[in-house]
Amino acid sequence: MKKLLLTTAIASSALLAGNAIAQTTISGSLDLNYKAISSDQTNDKVSSMRGFGKEWQMNIQNKGKLNNGMDYAAGFSLEHDGSQTGTPGLDENVFIDFISGNTTFSVGTDHIQHSDRSAATFVGFIAEDISNTVGGSIGNDIFQAGVGADPVQSYGFGIVQNIPGIAAISVWYAPTGSNIPASGATSFVGNDDQAMEDGNESAYEVGITGSFGVKGLNAHAFMNKRDKADVIAAATDRDTKGYNYGLNYNFGQVTAGYNYKKSEFQTAAGSTAATNKGDIKQNEFGLAYAVSPNMTVAANYTKAEPSVAAGGTKADATSKSIAVGYNLGAIALTAQVAKLEDYTGVAGVDADVINLRASTKF
Numbered sequence: 001m002k003k004l005l006l007t008t009a010i011a012s013s014a015l016l017a018g019n020a021i022a023q024t025t026i027s028g029s030l031d032l033n034y035k036a037i038s039s040d041q042t043n044d045k046v047s048s049m050r051g052f053g054k055e056w057q058m059n060i061q062n063k064g065k066l067n068n069g070m071d072y073a074a075g076f077s078l079e080h081d082g083s084q085t086g087t088p089g090l091d092e093n094v095f096i097d098f099i100s101g102n103t104t105f106s107v108g109t110d111h112i113q114h115s116d117r118s119a120a121t122f123v124g125f126i127a128e129d130i131s132n133t134v135g136g137s138i139g140n141d142i143f144q145a146g147v148g149a150d151p152v153q154s155y156g157f158g159i160v161q162n163i164p165g166i167a168a169i170s171v172w173y174a175p176t177g178s179n180i181p182a183s184g185a186t187s188f189v190g191n192d193d194q195a196m197e198d199g200n201e202s203a204y205e206v207g208i209t210g211s212f213g214v215k216g217l218n219a220h221a222f223m224n225k226r227d228k229a230d231v232i233a234a235a236t237d238r239d240t241k242g243y244n245y246g247l248n249y250n251f252g253q254v255t256a257g258y259n260y261k262k263s264e265f266q267t268a269a270g271s272t273a274a275t276n277k278g279d280i281k282q283n284e285f286g287l288a289y290a291v292s293p294n295m296t297v298a299a300n301y302t303k304a305e306p307s308v309a310a311g312g313t314k315a316d317a318t319s320k321s322i323a324v325g326y327n328l329g330a331i332a333l334t335a336q337v338a339k340l341e342d343y344t345g346v347a348g349v350d351a352d353v354i355n356l357r358a359s360t361k362f
Contacts, residue, residue, distance in 0.1 A: 028058040029361045039351035071099035102162040114152035115222035119246030120257035120286030124323030124336035127302035142345040143304050147263045148242020149226035151203035167210030174203050201227035219247035259284040278308035294327040315342035332359045
């Protein structure tokens with residue numbers, strides 16, 4: 001017993017010593033958004049919806065030195081979206097990083113660089129977020145944010161190699177690789193001494209981001225893949241793949257960008273083969289002009305092309321938007337208007353959207 005107590009005391013003192021040279025920070029953000037949508041629907045000719053959306057997030061992080069000389073960082077975030085009930089989201093930016101020079105080994109979820117990004121949207125929402133609603137009869141769009149399995153949203157581990165002034169290269173592996181739990185589970189992780197797995201197989205993502213030594217350039221390339229999921233019906237079983245390539249270039253007051261996304265996908269068991277196997281190719285074009293140090297005007301055009309029918313009629317979805325952003329220092333204001341055409345993948349389903357958003361970070 002004395003030996004056990006002595007060992008515990010030594011361990012406790014070591015932890016306290018480590019904490020003495022660590023730095024803990026708390027930060028957060030808050031977004032409040034007013035959205036108004038007028039949508040043409042085949043089942044309800046004019047579907048209008050208006051209301052507020054909100055999201056807040058609190059980030060807690062600790063960083064410092066390990067006793068072997070390496071650096072470390074660890075943390076998690078609490079997130080709450082507008083329609084969420086109960087406990088705030090607990091699988092947001094959860095990580096432990098081991099850092100040696102320009103190399104970082106990371107364990108957790110939703111932390112390292114990943115494919116859920118666009119190089120062609122500078123102010124306002126990306127196309128996938130423009131029509132998002134809760135309730136009502138507004139349809140779900142087919143635009144993409146992340147691509148393929150988007151495995152960084154699942155628990156796993158990976159490595160990031162930074163090449164200063166050039167690029168950062170990353171590899172991520174998730175043993176249960178999908179951001180949509182097939183079993184209806186809310187997370188891909190069990191208790192600390194347990195393992196959790198549903199019908200989804202493992203996935204990986206490789207990516208690179210950086211300026212590649214060119215001033216004003218910002219570029220990225222990502223590819224991910226998830227193996228066949230055994231919960232999917234045999235007739236529609238296939239691998240899921242995602243690709244995201246983008247770049248933008250700033251020259252003075254003007255920034256121009258382009259992004260290409262492709263997802264080869266499958267949906268839930270029970271869907272027909274005709275709608276279950278296919279892909280969506282998406283092209284995004286963006287342009288921004290800095291009117292002043294605090295005001296930017298931007299335009300975006302996005303086109304998503306599905307390879308299979310949705311609702312019996314295949315149509316390409318397009319989004320055209322103009323946005324103005326104004327920086328008040330502590331608070332940023334954004335106004336965005338958008339025109340969506342065939343946005344659900346069904347011909348004739350169009351919408352006009354207005355977004356007004358106030359954002360702050362602390």
